[in-house]
Amino acid sequence: MRAAPILLSLLLTASALLYGCQSKPENETGTSNDRLTIYTTVYPLEDFTKKIGGDLVEVKSIYPPGAEAHTFEPTTKTIEQIAGADAFLYIGHGMEPFAEKLKETLKNEPVRFLAAAGGIDLLESSHEEHGEEHGEEHEHNAEEGGGGEHNHGDKDPHVWLDPIRSITIAEQIRDLLIELKPEQKEMFTKNFNTLKAKLEALDQTFQQTVQSAPKKDILVAHAAYGYWEERYGLRQRSVSGLSPTNEPSQKELAALIDWAKRHHIRYVLFERNIPAKTAEMVQHEIGAKALYLHNLETLTDEDRNQHRDYFDLMEENIETIQQALR
Ligand SMILES: [Zn+2]
Structure with missing residues (x-):
């Protein structure tokens, strides 16, 4: 049986969660297997x-x-x-x-x-x-x-x-x-x-892709790709910060646009799950095209319908990076 009355004030105050009983709910499928x-x-x-x-x-x-x-x-x-x-x-x-x-x-x-x-x-x-x-x-x-x-x-x-x-x-x-x-x-x-073997193979593919690319600079909407800088030698410049809600100041924005023009940046890398108005503005300002990276934080309905897994999404990311580095 589902646990009974719950008194919950989590996230507002120091919280209390009181259970009428502690029995485990049946799993989603309602079957009584031991998954x-x-x-x-x-x-x-x-x-x-x-x-x-x-x-x-x-x-x-x-x-x-x-x-x-x-x-x-x-x-x-x-x-x-x-x-x-x-x-x-x-x-x-x-x-x-x-x-x-x-x-x-x-x-x-x-x-x-x-x-x-x-x-x-x-x-x-x-x-x-x-x-x-x-x-x-x-x-x-x-x-x-x-x-x-x-x-x-x-x-x-x-x-x-x-x-x-x-x-x-x-x-x-x-x-x-x-x-x-x-x-x-x-x-x-x-x-x-x-x-583990698949992750190691993915790492090799990524390594080879960046190594053989003529450029290393990417311009992204959200600074999610620091690990690719460290491991593969990419250089990421981002419009917003580590969290997409960190918007740049006018001064930072001007410096970013200047950098993008000097480096002949032709693509801005957006993410489908995050609105990026400021990055769109930068894209139009520098006359770049939009490409999409997947940060893998959450899946969209489309990803789920197409049964994309970690490796499908990362391989698509590598293809996108390859295009952005041309
Ligand atoms: Zn993020």
Whole structure:
């Protein structure tokens, strides 16, 4: 049976979540099999969990199609679903502003919280002109205590766009699944090894594409691609900051337009899930064409209908980069 009356004031005050009973809800399909129910945030967590867990997991992203991940807050219904799940996987480092507070709220529930990138050293953003403001819309982390907001500096949370760091994320998922279902260790390990090999191959393709490109500069709407700078030698200039809500000042905008003209930038790289009026303005100002990168934060309905997975989207990204670097 579904848990009964819930008193919830999460995200407004120090929150209280009272359960009438603690029985686990039946999983989505209503069947009484023993699949693990797992909720995730950004799409690669969902995809990697499906790839490692196979038929033994029921995985669902809490983001609605095309959601803006940096500012997303879960509804009461979503929080109830997470409370009744076996695990909740998120990136950590403040990428999901609500997550640490929710972990505290649900600490007496059986659901396991895993910050899958929690142990990864994040890149510092090279975009100091926007980075300073990045934390503005983020809530504090639990370890910082107290209420209010914090600035978690200019760390880049978009780690899943790096195939090699993604292997570390996948290891975390593998280990959690083994903990939850130790009898399936062999299968989870085998599936993980397949995933790891694909991530390594993707890394090689990306490496070769950028190496053989005549240019290295890209102009993007949202500064999500710092890991490609570090690993592949791309140079990203962005219109908005690490979070798409960090808009540039007039002065920064003028400098960016000047830079784009001097570097003969022919493409502005947008993202379909994020409106980018300022980037459109820059595009028209410099007479560039629009191309689209996928940040993989959330999938659109179209992505889901076409059954695109992490590798399809990343391969499309590599093709887009190839075109932008011509
Ligand atoms: Zn982002």
